[in-house]
Amino acid sequence: MKNNIIHDEWKIIEEGFNPENNRISESIFSIGNGKMGQRANFEEQYSDDSLQGTYIAGIYYPDKTRVGWWKNGYPEYVAKIINSANWIGIDIQIAGETLDLAKTKIEKFRRVLDMKTGVLSRNFVATMPGGQKVEVKSTRFVSIDDSEIGAIRYSVKALNFSGEITVTPYLDGDVKNEDANYDEKFWTEISKEIKAEEGYLTLETLKTRFQVTTGMWFSVLKNTNKVDGKPENAIREKYIGASQKIQVEKGDELTVEKLTATVSSLNHPKKQLVLQAKKAVKRAATAGFDKLFANHKNCWLKKWETSDIKIEGDIAAQQGIRYNIFQLNQTYTGEDERLNIGPKGFTGEKYGGVTYWDTEAYCLPFFMSTAPLEVAKNLLLYRHKHLSKAIENAKKLGFNCQAALYPMVTINGEECHNEWEITFEEIHRNGAIAYAIYNYINNTGDKEYLAPHGFEVLLAISRFWSQRVNWSAEKQKYVMLGVTGPNEYENNINNNFHTSYMAVWTLKYTLEVIDFLKKEFPFLFEELIKKWKFNEISETTVWKEIIENMYFPFDDENQVFLQQDGFKDKKLIPAAELPVKERPINQKWSWDRILRSCYIKQADTLQSIFWFEDDFSDDQIKRHFDFYEPLTVHESSLSPCVHSILAAKIGYEKKSYEMYLRTARLDLDNYNNDTDDGLHITSMGGTWMAFVMGFGGVRVKNNRLVFNPFLPKKWKAYSFRINFRDAHLEVKMERNGFTVVNHSNQKTSIQVWNKQADIEGNKHVKFKNSK
Template sequence: MKKYLKEHEWSIIEEGFDPENHEVSESVFSIGNGHMGQRANFEETYSGDSLQGSYMAGVYYPDKTRVGWWKNGYPEYFAKVLNSTNWIGLNIIIDGEELDLYQAKVHEFVRELNMKEGYLQRTFVAELQNGKQVKVQATRFVSIVDKEIGALKYDITPINFSGTLNLTSYLDGDIKNKDANYDEKFWDPVNTWINDNQMSVTLKTKKLDFHFCSTVETQIFINGEKQKISAKPEEKLKFTSLNYDLPLTKDVTTTIYKYAANVTNRDHDTDRLETVGKTVLSQAVAKGFDVLKQEQADAWALKWRDSDIIIEGDVAAQQGIRFNIFQLNQTYTGEDERLNIGPKGFTGEKYGGSTYWDTEAYCLPFYLATADQEIARNLLIYRYNHLEKAKENARKLGFSKGALYPMVTMNGEECHNEWEITFEEIHRNGAIAYAIYNYVNYTGDQSYLGEYGIEVLIEISRFWEERVNYVPAKDVYMMLGVTGPNEYENNVDNNWYTNRIASWTLEYTIEVLDHLKATDLELYQTWIDKLELKPEEVNQWKDIINKMYYPIDEERNIFLQQDNFLNKEIIPVAELDKKHLPLNQNWSWDRILRSCFIKQADVLQGLYFLNHEFDLDTIRRNFDFYEPITVHESSLSPCVHSILACQLGYKDKAYEMYLRTARLDLDNYNNDTEDGCHTTSMAGTWMSVVQGFGGMKIRDNQLCLNPFIPGNWNSFSFKIVFRGARLMVQVDQEKVTITNESNTPVDLHVYDEQHKLNGNSTLQVAI
C-alpha cells in the first residue's frame, strides 16, 4: 500500500511528480463515458514507463491463446478490448528541446481528476535542460453528452524567456496492446487524410472487421486570439500529423485545442464512418471547448443527484466512495445492451476488458438502485442474448444439455485459458441465476421471468443436473473437481459455495416454474413445450436438492470451504510477517495452494447472497472462522466482509473493510493498480455503504433498512430508487431520516418496524 494522493471530497489530487507513481496515476486518473475511455497519459512526450491507453467499448480482438500445454476444451482465443488510436498526442519542442517530464525538472506539478464536473486537469512548471522554464495547464474530458467526442485544451506559457515552439499535433493508430499474447499489432490501415487543420485515421481490426475512425481538429490561440497558421501535414501508415511553427513570448499563453470524434462501425455503416466523423466533429467544434465542458458539468450534476453518497466527518471515506461511483458511471451507462462492464473498465488492459461474473454478483445492485430499471434489465438481457453460446460452451466441455456461461467473454463464447478457471470455476453459472432473482426481487418485474428469465434458469439447471456426481454408497450428490470464488484453492471436491449455489438455482427454477403455472398457464405451457421439459427432469432436480452434500465441521458448527479443508494448518493472517503480502507476488503457487489463506470470500459469499436463509449465529460462526484467514487479494472480497460485519455489529471491522474496498486503488492496497483500476469491485464499495451501513435488504417485496453509523462519521446519506420511489436516506448519530422525493408511496421496514412513506414526505426514526 502506498498513499500519495491528497484527500479531497470531490477531487483526486496528486501534488508533485514522481515517475515511480506514474503508471498507477495513469490508471487512477482515467476518464471515460461508457462509449470510450482514456488512461491519464500525458499529451506531450513522456519517455519514462507508461501505458498509453485509449479504448473503445465493444471493439475487441480474438488474440490467439498462449498456453504451454493445450487441453481439449480450451478456447482458441482470449478476447481483448483494443488499445485504439492515440488522439491526445502532442509533441512540444521549445527552442529545439523536446518537452518531456521524464527528462525535465518538474516543479509545482498538480494532477486533478475533478469528479464533480468530470474532467482531468494537470498543471506544472517544467525546467528544460537549457534552463528555460514553461508553465503548462492541460485539461481534457470525454463527453457524456456527446459520447463520440473528446476534447482537450493545452496552455503553454514561457516564464523566463521568449523563443520558438515547434508543435506537432498527431493521430497515431500504429499502436498495440501491452497484453498482446504474441506482441502482435491488431489493427490494419484503411485510410488517412488531412485537410487544413483537420486530420483523420481509419483502421480496421485484422479479425472480426471492426472499423474505427478518429477525426481531429486542432486550433491555436495566442493570448486568447485564434491564429491562422499554415501547418505542415504528414501522413504515414496509420498516422497523421500537423506541424506548426509558433512564436513564444515571455508571459504570453499559447493555447492548443484538440477536438476528436471517435466513431466505430458498431454504431454506423462502415462506408459512412468518415462522413459521420466529420459531422460529429463539426458539431463539437461549433460548440467550442467551454460549452462542451459546461455541458459535461451539467450532465455530471444529474448523475450525482441520483447516485451520490455523502459522508460527513471522514474525508478519506468520502473521497473513496465518490471515486468508486465516478468510475462506475463513466464506465457503463446502460444505453447499449450489447455492452457490459469489464473488471478494469477503461483504465487498463488486464483481464482484456471482458465480461466476468463480477457484473451479476457486484455491479447489478448499483444500477438497480441508482438508475432507470431498463439499465439493469439490459445487463440481464446481455446474458440472455448469449444463451445459445452458453449452451455451446457446455457442449464443448462434453455436456449433453444445459448451459454453462463463460468465465470470460465478449460475445458469449468462453475465452479464458487457465484450466482451473475455464473448466472448474463453474460457480459463475449460479451468479447468472442469482442476478435474475435479485432483479425480480428488487424491481418486482415478474414479467422478465416469463419473457426471458425462465429459459436461462432451466438451461442453467440442466447443466447443474449433469454436473453433479451421485454417490450411491452415501445416497448424496457431490460436486467434484471445482474451483470456488477463492481461487487460492483449485480442483477441490465439494466447495460449499458451489454446491449451495447450484442447489439454490434448482430451487429457484422450480419456484419460478410454479409461479408461471399459477399466474399464466398458457405461457407456462409454451415454455414447457419449447424447452421439452419433462416432469421426470424436474423430479431429478428435486432429488438433487434434497440430497446435495455440504461439507461441515460439526465441532465448530461451520460450513467448510471444501472437503478436507481442516487438514490445512490454520494460521491467522495477522501472524504472517507483512513482507509475505501480497501472497500472489511473494509466494509460489504451490505454497499458496497448500496454505489455508483465502483470496476472497467463498463461504461468506454464499452467506451474503442467500442471507435470508441463515440466522445470525450461523453467519457469525462462519465469519469469525474465515475472516482472520482471508488476505483479500481479490478486489471483490473486502466489500462482502464489510456488509456481513455490519450485520453482525462488528463496527470496527466493517469500517476497516469499507475503507479497504473504497480506497483499494487510491492507496494501491494490492500493489497492482498500474494494471488498471478494479472497476467492478467499486460497485461492492457502494454495496458496503447502502447494504452494509444502510442495512438495505428486500424482504417479502418490501424495502428494509437497518442502518448504523461508524463512530468517526458525523452522518452519511445515500439515494436509492425502489419501485418508482426515489428515497433519500440520511443517518446521523441519533436518527435516521428518510425522505421520499417522488410522488410514489412506499411501504418499508426500519429496524423491523413497519412504516408507510407517502410521496413527498419524510420519516424520522431514532437510531
Template sequence: MKDYIIKDEWNIIEEGFDPALNKISESLFSLGNGRMGQRGNFEETYSGETLQGNYIAGVYYPDKTRVGWWKNGYPEYFAKVLNAANWIGIDVQVDGETLDLHTSTVKNFKRVLNMKEGFLQRSFVATLVSGKQIAVEATRFCSISNDEVGLIKYAVTPINFSGTITFKPFIDGDIANQDSNYDEKFWDEVSREVLADSAYITLRTKKTAFEVCTGSKFALVQNGKLINVQAQQINKEKFVGHSFDIAVIANEETILYKYAANVSSQNYAKDKLVALCKEVVEEVFAQGFDKMLAQQKEAWAHKWSESDIVIEGDVAAQQAIRFNIFQLNQTYTGEDARLNIGPKGFTGEKYGGSTYWDTEAYCVPFYLSTADAQVARNLLFYRYQQLGKAIENAEKLGFINGAALFPMVTINGEECHNEWEITFEEIHRNGAIAYAIYNYTRYTGDATYVKEYGLEVLIGIARFWAQRVNWSADKLQYVILGVTGPNEYENNINNNWYTNYIASWCLQYALESIDAVKSGDPDSFDKLAKRLQFNESTEKEKWSHIVDHMYYPEDKHLGIYLQQDGYMDKEQVLVRDLPASQRPINQKWSWDRILRSCFIKQADVLQGIYFFEDKFDQEAIRRNFDFYEARTVHESSLSPCVHAILAAKLGYEEKAYEMYLRTSRLDLDDYNNDTEDGLHITSMAGTWMSVVQGFAGMRVHDGQLHFNPFIPGKWKSFSFNINFRGALLSVEIKKEYVRIINRSGVDVSIVILKNGYVLKGNDIVEIHVREEEVVRH
C-alpha cells in the same frame, strides 16, 4: 500500500511528479463516458515508463491462447479489448527541444481529477535541458452528453524566454496492447486523410473486422484571439496530424484546443464512418470547448443527483466512495445492451476488459438502486442474448440437452479464459447469473423479465447443474467434484460449499420460476417448454431430488460450513500471524505453497452467506465469519466488501469500517500493489454496497425496503438516494435519527429498525433512534 493522493471530498489530487508512481496515477486519473475512454497519459511526449491506453467499448480481438498443451474444450482465444488509436497526442518542442517530463526538471506538478464536474486538469513547470522554462496547464474530458467525443485544452506559457514553440497535434494508430502475444499489433489501416486543420484515420481490427474512424480538429488562441496557422500536414502509415511553429513571448499564454471523435462500425455502416466522424468533429468544434464543458458539468450534476453518497466527518471515506461511484458511472451507462462492465473498464488491459461474474454479483445491485430499472435489465439481457453461446460452451465440455454454462470470461458469449482451473472448474459463475435474475425481480417487482427471458436462462443453468452433480454411493447424496470456488487459491477440489449451495439454490429457483410462469401465463410456458423440449415431469423430479439430497460439507464441532472437503487437513495459520514481508502472497509465494496453505483469496463460504443470509441464523453467520475472515488475505478486490457487509450485520463496527476503507481505497492507496495495471472497476460497486447494505443495513424482504443502520465512529452522518419501484428516496442517517424523504409521488412500504411504515408520496419519515419517536412531515 501507497499514500500520496491528497484527501479531498470531490477531487483526486496528486502534487509533485514521481516517475515511479506514474503508471499508478495513469490508472487513477483515467477518463471515460461508457463508449470510450483512456488512461491518464500525458498529451505531450513522455519517454519514461508508461502504459498508453485508449479504448473503445465492445471492440475486441481474439488473441490466440498460449498454452503448453491443449485440452478438449479449451478456448481457442483470449478476447482482448484493444488499445485503440491515441487521440490525445500533442507533441511540443521549444526551439527544437522536445518537452518531455522524463528528461526535464519538473516543479509545481499537479494533477486534479474533478469528479463533481467530470474533467481532468494537469499543470506543471518544466525546465528543459537547455534551461528554458515553460508552464503548462492541460484540461481534458470525455463527453457524457456526446459519448463519441473527447476534448482537450492545452495551454503553454514560456517563462524565461521568447522564441518558437512547435505544436504537433496528432492521432497515432500504430499502437499495440501491452499484453499481446508475440508483440502482435491488432489493427490494420483502412484509410487516412489530413485536411488544413483536421485529420482522420480509420483502422480495422484483424479477424473481428471492427472499424473505428478517429478524427480531430485543432484551434489555436493567443492573447484571447484565434490565430490562423499554416500547418504542415503529417500523413504517413497509421499516423496523421499537423505541425506548426508559433512565435511566443515570455509570460504570454498560447492555447491549443483539440476536438476529437471515435466513430465505430458497431453503430454505423463502415462506408459511412469517415463522413460521420467529420460531422461529429465539426459539430463539437462549432460548439466550442467552454460550451461542451458546461454540458459536461450539467450531465455529471444529474448523475451525482442519482448516485452520490455524502459522508460527513471523514474526508478519506468521502473521497473514496465518490471515486468509486465516479468510475462506475464513467464505465457503464446502461444505454447499450450489447455492452457490459470489464473488470478494468477503460483503465487498463488486464483481464482482457471482458465480462466476468463480477457484473451479476457486484454491479447489478448498484445500478438497480442508482439508475432506471432498464439499466440493470440491460445487464441481464446481455446474458440472455448470449445463452446460445453458453449452451455451446457446455456442449464443448460434454453436456447435452440445452445445458448452459456461461463463460468465466467473455465478450461475445464464448468462453475465452485461458487457465484450465478457472475455465473448466470455476463453474459457480453460473449461479451468479441466476442470482442476478432473482435479485432484479426481488428489487424491482418486475416479474415480466422472468417470463420473457429469464426462465429460459434458468432452465439452461438448471440443466447444467443437474448433469454436473453426481450421486455418491458412499454419502448417499449428490456431490460436485473437481471445482474451483470463489477462493481461487484452491483448485480442483471436491464439494466447495458455496458451489454446492448455489447449485442447489439455482435448481430450486428454476422450479419456483417454472411454477410461477406456468400459473401466470400457461400459454407462454407451453410455447417455451415445446421450444426447449423441456420434459416437465422428468426434469423437475430430477431437480427436486438433487435439491433434497445435496451434500454440504460441515465441521459440526466448530459449527461452520467447510469451504470444501479436506479444508481442515490444512495447517491452520491465521493471517495475523503472517509476516507483512510475505504479503501479498500471490506475489511472494510459489503457486504450490499457496495451494497447500489455508489462506483464502476472497470471500467463499462468506460469499454464499452474503447472498443467502436469510437462510442462516445470526450465530451461524458469526461462527463462519469469525473463522474465515481470520484466514482471508483479501487479495481479490471482490473480497473486502462482502466482509464489510457481514461485519456490519454482526455489529462488528470496527471490522466493517476497516473492510470499507480497504475496498473503497483499494486503488487510491494501491493496497495490493497492482493499481498500475488499471482500476478494479467491478469491485467498486462493492464499495457502494458496503455503505448502503453494510452501514445502512438496506435489504429487500417481501417487497419492502428494510434499513438497520449504524454510523462508523469517525462519521457524523451519511446519506444517499435510492430508486425503488418507481420511488426516489433520500436516506439520511445520523446518530440521533434516520430520515427518509420520498421525492416521488409513489407510496412505498419501508421498515426501519424493525418497525414498518408506509411512506407516502412526497412525504418524510424521521425516526429518532434514542427516543424511539417517529416524526412525520
C-alpha cells in the same frame, strides 16, 4: 504509493511528479463515458515508463491462446478490448527540443480529477535542457453528453525566454497492447486524410474486422488571439499530424483546443464512418470547448443527484466512496445491451476489458438502485442474448439437453479464459447469473422479465447443474467434484460449499419460477415447454432429488460448513500471523505453497452466507465469519466488501468500517500493489454495497425496502439516494435518528429497525435511533 493522493471530498489530487508512480497515477486518473475511456497519459511526449491506453467499448481482438498443451473445450483465443488510436497527442517543441517530462526538470506538478464534473486537469512548470522554462496547463474530458466526443484545452506559457514554439496535434494509430500474446499489433490502416487543422484516421482490427475512425479539429491561440498561418501537415503509416510554428515573447501563452471524434462500425456502417466522424467533429467544433464542457458537466450533475453518497466527518471515506461511484458511472451507462462491465473498465489491459461474474455479483445492485430500470435490465439481457453460446460452451464440455455453462470470461458469449482451473472448474459463475435474475426481480418487482427471458436462462443453468453432480454410493449423497470456488487459492477440489449451495438454490428457484409461469403465463409456458423440449415431470423430479440429497461438508467441532472436502487437513494459521514481508502472498509465494496453505483469497463459503443470509441464523453467520475471516488474506479486490457487509450484519462495527475503508480506497491507496495495470472497477460496485447494505443495512424483503442502519463512530452523519420501484428516496443517518425523504410522487412502504411506515410522495418520515 500509499496515501499519495491528497484527501478531498470531490477531487482526486496528486501533488508532485514521481516517475515510479506514473503507471499508478495513469490508472487512478482515468476518464471515460461508457462508450470509451482512457488512461491518464500525457498529451506531450513521455519517454519513460508508461502504459498508453485508449479503449473503445465493444471493439476487441481475439488474441490466439498461448499454452503449451491443449484440452477439449479449451478456448481458442483470449478476447481483449484493445488499445486504440491515441487521440490526445500534442507534441511541443521549444527551440527545436521536444518537451518530454522524462527529460526535463519538473516543478509544481499538480494533477486533479474533478469527480463532480468529470474533468481531468494538470499543470506543471518544466525547464528544458536548454534552460527555457515553460508553464503547461491541460484540461480534458470525454463527453458523457455526446459519447463520441473528446476535448482538450492545452496551454504553454513562455516564462523566461523568447523564441519559437512548435505545436503538433496528431492522431496516432500505430499502437500496441503490452499483453499481446505474440507481440503483434492488432490494427491495420484503411484510410487517412488531413487538411489544415482537420484530419481523419480509419483503422481496422485484424480478424474481427471492426473499423474505427478517429477525427480531430484544432485551433491555436496566442494570448487569446487565433494564430494566423496554415499548419504544416504530416502523414505516415497510421498517423496524421499538423504543426504550427509560433514566435513567442517572454510571458506569451499558446493555447491549443483539440476536439476529437471516435466512431466505430459497432454503431455505424463502415462506408459511413468517415462521414459520421466528420459530422461529429463538426458538432464539436460548432459547439466549442466551453459549450461541450457545460453539457458534459450538466450530465454529471444529474448522475450525482441519484447516486451520490455523503459522509460527514471522514474525508478519506468520503473521497473513497465518491471515487468508486464516479468510476462506475463513467464505465457503464446501460444504453447498449451489447456492452458490459470489465473488471478494469477502460483503465488498463489486465483481464482484457471483458465480462466476468463480477457484473452480476457486484455491479448489478448499484445500477438497480441508482439508475433507470432499463440500465440494470440491459445487464441481464446481455446474458440472455448469449444463451445460445452458453449452451454451445456446455456442449463442448460434454453436457447435453441444452444445458448452459456461461463463460468465466467473455466478450461475445464464447469462453475466452486461458487458465484451465478457471475455465473448466470455476462454475459457480452460473449460479451468480441465476442469482442476478432473482436479485433484479426481488428489487424491481419486474416479474415479467421471467417470461420468457429469465426462465430460459434459469432452465438452461438448472439443466447444467443436474448433469454436473455425481451420485456417491459411499455417501449416499450427490457430490460436486473437480471445482474451483471463489477462493482461487484452492483448485480442483471436491464439494465446494458455495458451488454446491448455488446449484441447489438455482434448482429451487427455477421450480418457483415454473410455478409462477404456470399460474400467470400458462399459454406462454406451454410454448416454452415445446421450444426447449422441457419434460417437466422427469426433469424436475431429478432436481428435487438433488435438492434433498446434496452433500455439504460440515465441521462438527466448529459447527460450520467447510469450504470443501479436506479443508481442515491444513494447518489453520490466522493471516494476521503472516510476516508483512510475505504479503501479498500471491506476489511473494510460489503457487504450490499457496495451494497447500489454508489462506483464502476472498469470500467463498461466506459468499453464500451473504447472498442467502435468511437461510442462516445470526449465530451461524457469526460462527462462519469468526472461522473464515481470520484465514482470509483479501487479495481479491472483491473480498473486503462482502466481509464488511457481514460484519455489519453481526454487529462487528469496527471490522465493518475497516473492510469498507479498504474496499473504498483500494486503488487510491494502491492497497494490493496492483493499481498500475488498471483500476478494480467491478469491486467498486462491491464498495457501494458495503456502504448501503452494510452501514445502511438495506435489504428488500416481502416487496418492502428494509433498513437496519448504524453510524460508524468516526462519522457525524451520512446520507445516500436509492431508487425503489418508481420511488426515489434520500436517507440520512445521524446520531439522533434516521430520516427518509421521498423525492418522487410514488408512495412506498419501508421498514426501519423493525418499525414499518408508509411514505407518501414528496414527504418524509423520521425514526429515533434505537442504538
